Amino acid sequence: MLGQTDLWLLSPEIAMTGLALLVVVLDFFVKRKAIISIVSIAGLAVPAACATWIAVTDNRTITGFYGMLRVDNYALFFDFLFILIGAGTVLASYDYVRLYMKNAGEFYALMLFALVGAMLMASTGELITIYIALELTSFPLYVMAGMLRNSVPGDPGSASRSSEAGIKYVLLGAMSSAILLYGMALLYGTTGSTDLGEIARALTSIGKGPDSLVLLLAEVFIFAGFGFKISAVPFHMWAPDIYQGAPTPGTLFFSVASKTAGFAALIRVFVDGGLFSASSFYLWGLIGVAAVLSMTLGNVVAIAQTDIKRMMAYSSIAQAGYILVGFTALAFNPSSASASTNSAMLVFLAVYVISNIGAFAGIIALANATGGERVRDFDGLVRRSPALALGMSLCLLSLAGIPPFAGAISKIFIFITAWQGGGFLPFIVIIALLNSVISLVYYAGVVYRIFVAPPPREDRLRVSPALTAAMTLSVIGILAATVFFQPLLLAGKMGALDLFGFLTLASK
């Protein structure tokens, strides 16, 4: 029977949906768009409170709606991450939306709906629900990509690029959904269930028999489908064009929300569904190749970019590659010992989200003040706005993985846990380390421009309070994650343990 517990478990998503609807309605009646922004960001406190309430309740049930909803620590970790993303995006987009977009309410409402989908993606253990949640996340993103109807002053082509980005995103997104659905269908055909627990149980009883080719196909298709969301090579083609074409706050949102949601579901399906335990040789080989290609291609091509958003697109492809190093280790060694690998991936995602929000806040701040979104527009930023320059540099250095910042520690954490997996993993880790050197060229390149290159004009840039807040929060977040890395790691570990605990439970 459905009962109060089910609703209670779904309360963060319900609250988020309510907030989204409220923003839509408010948009009709409220003239001052600032109020909509304030409502959007303040309203995030409600789903956050719901998630906290669930998190602090001891001995709670974690499954609801006949097993479709699974609100374990893993889901809660991601819930908080998505709420953080929402807050960061609203803060960073406030001025941009006010200046260049006519439809502030729609932008925020779409973002909130996408977050509902993303939260559901992390907190369900059933294939069809995952698929629906994925579509719920994706459709608002397609619209957000094409939302820039009038060109930004100083960049006449931006509106048409935005429309182009929207169309491309829809077409490629639809195709990837189809591939994912095909993979899910094959998995259902092999195991006779769409519930991840049932699938894991069925896979253990089947063993590695003659069906394993079908299973491998299913796994590859599912990986490909999510690979699009996380922009891993060879499913990355959409990212540069869409990152560049979409309005910058939208780009910020794609780069963190889409990737985080994609990884949340990917890890859940493969670990909870027991796909790793059942998989044959080829799978970890394929994932390893995807990881190496993502890192290498992302980092090498990023060097050549002149547009900062395209550079960030390739940077995010490379970052996905680093996380996939951990995922390869999971695939290679799917015992419960790899809970530490899994928690490394979660922590890395959290730190990536914080750093990326900060970096994009810097990009948006500069674009608002000067209209420039090229890499060379950062020349001499330290003389024009020292605070912005320092914050932006810190976020970039964290992304590049320069110690002591959290980005470096979380990256090294993935590498350490992966290395311990043995086999060919140390070689992948060494490739990843070499990639970190390559990535320095473009991250430090921007820092170099900020500090060393002569500025095009000797004026002081004005940074709005909202963007200052976004940047400050990111910097504080990075520093806090650096000092209090252990608590963050414990949070990730609790999430990871839930995932693996479920696996052992299911296989009994």
Next chain:
Amino acid sequence: MSFPILSAIIFVPLVGGIITATLPRRVAWPVALGIGLIDLALIAAVGAQFGRIGGYQFAEHAPWIPSLGLEYSLGVDGISLFLAILTALLAVIAIASSRGEVPNGQRGGLYFGLMLLLAGGIQGVFLTTNVFLFYVFWEVMLVPAYLLIGTFGGPRRAYAAIKFVIYTAIGSLLMLAGVIGLGAVATASVGHFTLDLPTLVHHVPAGAQGWLFLAFFAAFAVKAPLFPFHSWLPDAYTEAPTPVTVLLAGAMSKTGAYGFIRFCLPLFPNAVRDAAPIIETLAVIGILYCAVQALVQPDFKRLLAYSSISHMGVILLGIFALNAQGLDGAVLQMINHGITTGALFLIAGIIAERTQTRSIRELGGLATRLPMQVLVFCVAALSSLGLPGLNSFAGEFLALLGAFQANVVFGVLGTLVVIPAAWYLLRFFQGVMEGPSPSLSDDGGTTRPRTAVARDLNASDLAVLVPLLALMVLLGFFPGPLPDRIEPSVTTSVLVGQHPAPTTAPLITTHK
């Protein structure tokens, strides 16, 4: 719990640096100098209470990220103590000597702030006892050094800064691979994942030592620098503003040699024994090659840069002799090299600033005009040559003695090679101070732009140089207190792997 004095030594300059970076130019200098002096006072207090025993003293432990083996562990022993004192001293001198002008514009706060950050990073490298934390501080040095060269350097600063970063970053990333691998291979033997240095000693399996040593070697060889990994250095030292060069050449270059002593020797004894002949060969080649390079440099700052590499070769020769004399000498020489190189670069900076040129060819006959300058320069140059009675003699002698004991061939080669290595300084000294003034003879005495305008050392120059000169003389006559404190640490924590497992009797007895 007692006052965490080692943390204070690291974080006073780090936090102070961030604060200083935001201050306007006029306030920044006294504040930075004050912070530097506080740091020097703190490390001096540590030195005063330091006991003459091996092992780490003033140790501090705090868990940071235990699952990663990353613990906040600090400790000081005889090897790191003097290097930390040297770093604090050179930081004060570097800041004090840049009172006059901040190169390239008005960002004075940033300039002094970055210098303090660099000094704090170097202190962290010297004072930590956790391999992971060492790596973290190692990278903390990178960013301020890069920005100092890139923002405040000479005309080719962009090239020099990028070259510096690429060399150092590749080295340190390989070291990171080594750190991760070290923790992984030692897990089986230790029982859990840890990167605590004292715990790891004796726990690195012989089979894994080769690769791990190579990974650490990459980072240390670049920083030291060991021939042929040195080519970033002449550019970086030449382009950096003089006070920054003092800090780079005097303190930061020691981190590479220190890394060899602190990590490679105790952790990978087998690999080090195998690699020692190769590294000794490279060191000898480096001493000679860089001396020859120094002989032909027209730019005297570049000459000093090559001279600095050449002298670092002697230190590496001493380290890889793998015996107590060699290591004592190497550590002693690291301190003395820091003092002497620092003084020489300061003098070169003063000459360059007063005459507006760094070309030896354009100068000459300064001695008659600048009596103080010539005296100071003469002492520093003689110290660099290793004149008995000045500081460098004892260290160089011990290092070469160690090399002799380990291998007569390298001992002989090393000693022979040090002799021509002295020429270039005489060339510098003679070219600038003695002989006819070229501008006089060229222009028939009508215009004397180069040497005529040169002023002798003033009070603030002397305030910076005299402490260094005093140390040269003092350590020349009384080097004793240093080896007394260095040696116990060398035997207990560096040469542990080079002998069979510790015997029942303690290797050292505590001094009265």
